[in-house]
Amino acid sequence: MSGPSTRSVLEPSPWSQRLAALLVIVYALITMIPLVWIVLTGLKTPPDAIAYPPKVFFEPSLEGYVNLFTARSRQAPEYMASLPPPTSWYDELVRKRNMVITGPSRFAERYLNSVIIGFGSTFLAVFLGTIAAYGFSRFKVPLKDDLLFFILSTRMMPPIAVAVPIFLMYRVLGLSDTHLGMILLYTMVNVSLAVWLLKGFIDEIPMEYEEAALVDGYSRMQAFWKVVLPQAKTGIAATAIFCLIFAWNEYAFALLLTSGEAQTAPPFIPIIIGEGGLDWPAVGAGTTLFLLPIVFFTVLLRKHLLRGITFGAVRK
Amino acid sequence: MAVTRPGKPVQRARGLSDRAVAWIFISPTIVLLLAINIFPLLWTIYLSFTNYRANQPGRPVRWVGVENYERLLGSEDIWEYLQATAHFVGWSIFFQVVLGLGLALLINRQFKGHTALTTLILLPMMLSPAVVGVFWTYIYQPQAGIFNYIINFFIDAGSFTMIGDVNLAPWSIVLVDTWMWTPYVMLICLAGLRSIPDYIYEAAEVDRASKLRQFWSITLPMVLPFLMLAVLFRAIENFKMFDMVVELTSGGPGSITELASINLKREAFEKWRTGYSSAFAVILFVTVFGAGNIYVKFLNKVKQR
Numbered sequence: 001m002s003g004p005s006t007r008s009v010l011e012p013s014p015w016s017q018r019l020a021a022l023l024v025i026v027y028a029l030i031t032m033i034p035l036v037w038i039v040l041t042g043l044k045t046p047p048d049a050i051a052y053p054p055k056v057f058f059e060p061s062l063e064g065y066v067n068l069f070t071a072r073s074r075q076a077p078e079y080m081a082s083l084p085p086p087t088s089w090y091d092e093l094v095r096k097r098n099m100v101i102t103g104p105s106r107f108a109e110r111y112l113n114s115v116i117i118g119f120g121s122t123f124l125a126v127f128l129g130t131i132a133a134y135g136f137s138r139f140k141v142p143l144k145d146d147l148l149f150f151i152l153s154t155r156m157m158p159p160i161a162v163a164v165p166i167f168l169m170y171r172v173l174g175l176s177d178t179h180l181g182m183i184l185l186y187t188m189v190n191v192s193l194a195v196w197l198l199k200g201f202i203d204e205i206p207m208e209y210e211e212a213a214l215v216d217g218y219s220r221m222q223a224f225w226k227v228v229l230p231q232a233k234t235g236i237a238a239t240a241i242f243c244l245i246f247a248w249n250e251y252a253f254a255l256l257l258t259s260g261e262a263q264t265a266p267p268f269i270p271i272i273i274g275e276g277g278l279d280w281p282a283v284g285a286g287t288t289l290f291l292l293p294i295v296f297f298t299v300l301l302r303k304h305l306l307r308g309i310t311f312g313a314v315r316k
Numbered sequence: 317m318a319v320t321r322p323g324k325p326v327q328r329a330r331g332l333s334d335r336a337v338a339w340i341f342i343s344p345t346i347v348l349l350l351a352i353n354i355f356p357l358l359w360t361i362y363l364s365f366t367n368y369r370a371n372q373p374g375r376p377v378r379w380v381g382v383e384n385y386e387r388l389l390g391s392e393d394i395w396e397y398l399q400a401t402a403h404f405v406g407w408s409i410f411f412q413v414v415l416g417l418g419l420a421l422l423i424n425r426q427f428k429g430h431t432a433l434t435t436l437i438l439l440p441m442m443l444s445p446a447v448v449g450v451f452w453t454y455i456y457q458p459q460a461g462i463f464n465y466i467i468n469f470f471i472d473a474g475s476f477t478m479i480g481d482v483n484l485a486p487w488s489i490v491l492v493d494t495w496m497w498t499p500y501v502m503l504i505c506l507a508g509l510r511s512i513p514d515y516i517y518e519a520a521e522v523d524r525a526s527k528l529r530q531f532w533s534i535t536l537p538m539v540l541p542f543l544m545l546a547v548l549f550r551a552i553e554n555f556k557m558f559d560m561v562v563e564l565t566s567g568g569p570g571s572i573t574e575l576a577s578i579n580l581k582r583e584a585f586e587k588w589r590t591g592y593s594s595a596f597a598v599i600l601f602v603t604v605f606g607a608g609n610i611y612v613k614f615l616n617k618v619k620q621r
Contacts (some may be wrong), residue, residue: 002462012425012426016425017425017426017428018427020422020423020425020427021425021427021428021429021430021433023422024419024422024423024427024430024433024437027415027419027437028433028436031437031440031495031498032436032439033466034440034451034452034455034462034495035439035454035460036438037320037462038451038455041451041454042470049459049460050459051460052459052460053465054460054461054462054465057538113546128344128345128348129345131340131341131342131344131345132341132342132344132345132346134336134530135337135339135341136342138334139334139337139338140338141338141342143533145551147342147346149609149612150349151345151346151349152608153356153605153609154349154353155552156384156552156555156556156601157353157357157556157597157601157604158555158556158558158576158577158580158597158600158601159556159558159577160392160577160580160581160584160585160595160597161357161360161580161600161601162353162356162357162360162597163355163584163585163599164363164370164584164590164593164594165356165359165360165363165368166356168359168370169355169356169359172330184352185347185352187348188348188349188351188352188353191348191349192344192349195345208573211320214381219331219332219335220331220332220337221331221332221337222331224337242595245442248444249442249443249444249445249446249447249477249561250444251444251445251446251507251558251563252558252577252581254554254560255347256581256585266444266447266559267446267448269446270446270447270449270450270563278450278454280454283451283454284451284584286447287443287447287450287451288446291439291442291443291445292466294442294443295439295442296396298435298436298438298439298442302431302434303439
C-alpha cells in the first residue's frame with residue numbers, strides 16, 4: 001500500500017504478523033478445548049457424558065441443567081406408572097430415568113450467595129483500597145514501605161493457616177456462616193490486592209492536577225473526589241473486576257467456614273452427585289452458569305482491563 | 317480546568333490537614349487487616365505452642381512449648397510435602413513464564429484481531445480453581461476423558477491415568493495450573509512490553525542493532541521487573557495452592573501431590589491436631605514471608621536499574 005518511506009522501522013512486517021497470529025490462534029484453540037468440552041458436557045445426557053470414545057457430536061439435552069436445579073428420587077416402575085402424565089418438559093425428562101422431582105436443589109441459593117458476597121466484598125475492598133492507595137501515593141506516611149509490604153504479606157498466609165482462629169473468632173462474634181462474615185473475610189483478602197493495584201494507578205496520575213485544584217481552594221477531600229477519582233476510574237474498574245473474580249471463585253474459606261446459610265457456589269459444584277459418581281452434565285451446567293458472569297465482565301471491560309493492567313489508562 | 321491565577325500566593329488547602337487525611341484513608345485497611353488477618357495469625361502462633369484440639373473445646377489446653385515444632389521438623393513426611401510443593405511451584409512457574417512471555421511477544425505484534433484473541437486466551441484464569449479441578453478430573457478420565465483421547469490420537473500411549481499414576485500425577489497438576497495461569501503472566505508481560513518507549517528501538521535501529529540484540533538488551537531487561545512481579549504473585553499463590561489440587565487429586569495417589577496446604581487442612585480439619593497444624597502453618601508462613609521479603613528487595617533493585 002504505502003511506500004517503504006512511510007512505514008515505521010518499528011512496525012512488524014506483515015509476514016511476521018501473520019506467523020504471530022497463527023501461533024496465537026493455535027494456542028487459543030488448544031486452551032479452549034477443556035472449556036468448550038465442559039460447556040458441551042453440560043448439554044449431554046449422563047450416558048453420553050461417560051461414553052467411550054468421547055462424543056463430540058451428540059443430541060443436546062437439558063438434563064444436566066434440570067439435574068442441577070432439582071433434587072430427585074428414584075422410584076419403582078410401578079409407582080412411576082401410577083403417576084399422572086408429566087406436567088412440564090423437565091418433569092418428563094426426569095421421569096425418563098425413573099425418577100421424580102422432589103424439590104429444588106440448593107444451587108440457586110448458593111449462586112445467589114456468591115452474588116451477594118462477591119459484590120459486597122468487592123465494593124468494600126475497592127473502597128478501602130482506593131482511599132488507602134491514595135493515602136500511600138500522595139502523602140508522607142511513616143514506615144510507608146513497611147506498611148505496604150505488610151499489606152502485601154497478609155496475602156502470603158495460606159487461608160487454612162488462619163481458618164481455625166477465624167472460625168473460633170467468628171463463633172464468638174456470631175459471624176460464622178453469615179453473609180457479613182464472608183464479605184468481611186473476602187474484603188480482607190482482596191484489600192491487599194486493591195491497595196497495590198490502585199497505588200500503581202494513582203501514582204500515574206500527575207500530581208499537578210490536584211495541586212492546581214488545591215491552589216484553587218479545593219480541600220484535600222474535594223480534590224480527591226473531584227480530580228483524582230474521575231481519573232482513576234479505569235484503574236478502579238479493573239481492580240474491581242480482579243476482586244470480584246477472586247471472591248466469586250474463592251473456595252477454601254467457603255468450604256471451611258460456611259455450611260448452610262452463606263455457602264457459595266464453588267464448594268457446591270463439586271458435590272453434585274449423580275448415580276454412580278459425579279453427575280457430569282450437572283457439573284458442566286453448573287460450571288457454565290458459574291463462568292458466564294465472569295465472561296461477561298471480562299468482555300465488557302476488556303479494553304479497560306488491558307489498558308488498566310498496562311498502566312496506560314491514567315497516562316495521558 | 318483549574319488555572320493558577322497570577323499573583324495569588326500558594327496557600328495551604330482548606331479542610332483537614334494532609335496528615336489527618338492520610339490517616340483517615342489508610343487506617344481502615346490497616347484495622348481490617350489487623351482484625352481478620354493478624355489477630356488470627358497471632359492466635360495461630362499461640363496455638364502452635366499448645367496441645368489444643370479444635371474439635372474438643374472442653375479439653376484443658378496445655379502449653380507444650382516447642383514440642384509441636386520438634387515433632388514437625390523431625391518427621392520425614394513434612395519434607396515430602398514441601399518437596400511436592402516445590403516441584404509444583406517451580407515447574408508451573410517455569411512453564412508459565414516461558415509460554416506467557418512468548419505469547420506476549422507474539423500478541424505485541426499487534427496483528428488484526430489480537431484484542432479479541434487476548435480476551436479469549438484470558439478466560440481460563442477467570443475460573444474458580446476448585447471448579448477447574450473438578451472438571452479436569454473429568455477431562456483426565458482414562459476412558460471418557462478427552463485428554464487421553466487426544467494424546468492417543470497423536471501418539472499411541474495406550475491406557476494411562478494422569479491423576480492415578482504416581483509418575484504422572486505431579487505433572488497433571490502442573491499442566492492444569494499452567495493452562496490456567498499462563499494468561500496471567502502473559503497479561504503482565506504485555507504491560508511491560510507496551511511500557512517500552514518506541515524511541516529506544518528507533519535508536520537501536522539507527523545503531524543497526526540486530527533484532528536479537530534488541531531483544532536481549534532492550535526488551536528483556538525492560539520487561540524483567542514486570543515478569544518478576546508476575547512470578548512473585550504466582551509463586552505466593554502456588555505455594556499456598558489448595559483448591560484446584562484438592563479437587564483434582566486430593567493429594568493422591570498416596571501423598572504424591574499432597575501439597576503443604578492440603579496437608580495443613582488434613583491435620584487441622586480431619587485429624588483435628590490444631591496445635592501441630594498451627595506449628596506447620598507458622599513454618600510455612602515464615603518461609604513465604606522470608607522468601608517474599610528477599611525477593612521484593614531484589615525486585616526493587618532490578619526496577620531501579
